[in-house]
Structures are given as C-alpha cells and as structure tokens.
Amino acid sequence: MAGATPGSLMRAEPSTLETPRARSSIRARAISGIGPLTVLAGVLWAFAQPYRVTILHPRGQGFWWLAVEPPLLVILVGVLFGLVLAPGLLEDLQEEDR
C-alpha cells in the first residue's frame, strides 16, 4: 500500500463493489434473453418449414397434425418461460443484490 495514492484507492474501491452487481446484471440479461430467444427459434423454424405449422392450412389435416405443431410448441415454451418463470427470477436476483 506504500505506493498507493488516495486517488488510486478511490478508483479501486468501486470496482470491487460493482463486480457482484455487474455479474448479477449479466445474469439478469441472460434470464431476460432465454424466453425471446426460444420464441425466435420457433419463429425461424416456422418460416423454414411452414408445412409443420398446419394451422395455416388446416383442411384435410388429422387431429394430431393440428394438435402437435412443433414450431408453435417451441414458441409456447418461450412465451411461458418469459411470462411465468423469468419475472420471478429477475425479482429474486434484484433482491439478492440488496
């Protein structure tokens, strides 16, 4: 500490305090991104293989083709994660910071 000036100490202090917050912010961004990224994957898949989205052309399709449409299921998982799981996780991450 002999060579440390008051200025350098002041610069060093916030970085040690900010590290957990920065990490938490990265975690919050990651949690916020999981739902939209999953939805995006489903949407891209729907565009790549539109015949798998049978709701767009339901005539002549059997029950299972209408009930199980994989791109829509992927989108549904993303939406559910974003609406049900992510808000609580973000709230708990914020509480951990306090």
Added chain:
Amino acid sequence: MQPDPEFVHWLFATGFLILGVCLLAEAVVGPDVWGRRAWRAYLWPGAALILGIFLWPVMLLFTSSTLHMIAHSAWAQVLMLAGGAELALARGKLSSRYWHLTIALAFLVSGAASLIHEQNDWLFSRSAFVHHAMGWVMIGGALFPLARTFRPRSFALGAGFAATFLVVSVLLYTHRDVAEIFGHLSPVAGAPRR
C-alpha cells in the same frame, strides 16, 4: 386416434425443451436464487417424474417389438426413480447428496435404451440416426449429473446438464417416422414422408 410415433417424439421434445430452459435458468442464477421460491425447486424433479409416467403409455401402446417395450419401460422406471429422488431431496425427505446420482443413472440407462432398441444402422433413416445420436448424447451427458453431485454450484456443469436436455430436445424434434438423413434412406424403410 393413436398418434404416429413422430408426434410422441415431438411431445417429449417439448418436455425436454421445458426442462432444458428451466435448468439453464437455474445454472445462470445459481441454486440459492433458484431455491427462493419453493415451487421452482419442485419444477425439474416434478417434470422428470411426469415424463417418466408418460413413458408407460408409450411402452403399452407402441408394441412394435419386445425390445421397444423393455427399453421404454426401463427408461420410464429410471426417470421416475430420478424424479422421485430429486423431489424427496427438494422436500428434505432425503438428505444424502448421493441420491443425485440417480440422474446420472437415468441418463445412462436412457442412452443405452435408445441405442439398444434401435436395431438399424446410423444412416438407415432419420429415425435411426436420431436414436443413435440421442443415445450417445445421453451417455456422454451422464458425466454432467455425475460431476454435479460433487460440485453442485458449478456453472459449467449446470449449463452442460441443461445443454444435454436442449440437444436431446432438438434431436427429438427432428425425428420423422420415415425420412432421409444426409441424403440416405434405406429402400426397405418405406416411402419417405414430407
């Protein structure tokens, strides 16, 4: 009214996708934040148990061979064992961390079941490829729950564990009853579907 096998694979793919994103979120926030709400602690073990229960109708209805029935029932049993043990750990009824090894066991048995009940070569059809790939992914993926038993707070192990579910989910979504794989389809596999 019985669905074709591809629909069943896609429904299970959705179950694996739900598990994958939940486990990824748990790896990101860490076990302490994840465990702040009791229902979240039961989410993954409950889903594993339900997936295990749903494998029983698969075993009963898809009786194309004895090997299929044995594979699906073995898979159902180990998934229910792992789900039940994880539920008991979350509830505090079990305390030894070694119960987490049931997940590694479930992965190993599920992977072996997938490999053994697929009698055709990798490039016979897409279905054959998916079952071979899924089997090896699960056997390799068993390392994550195995190591996680001893290092439960490791982000890398948690993310690897979640990634295993996500990869299996993608493989299950690519499953078709009769379709080519990398331009290959055995002439005895039947007419390819769209």
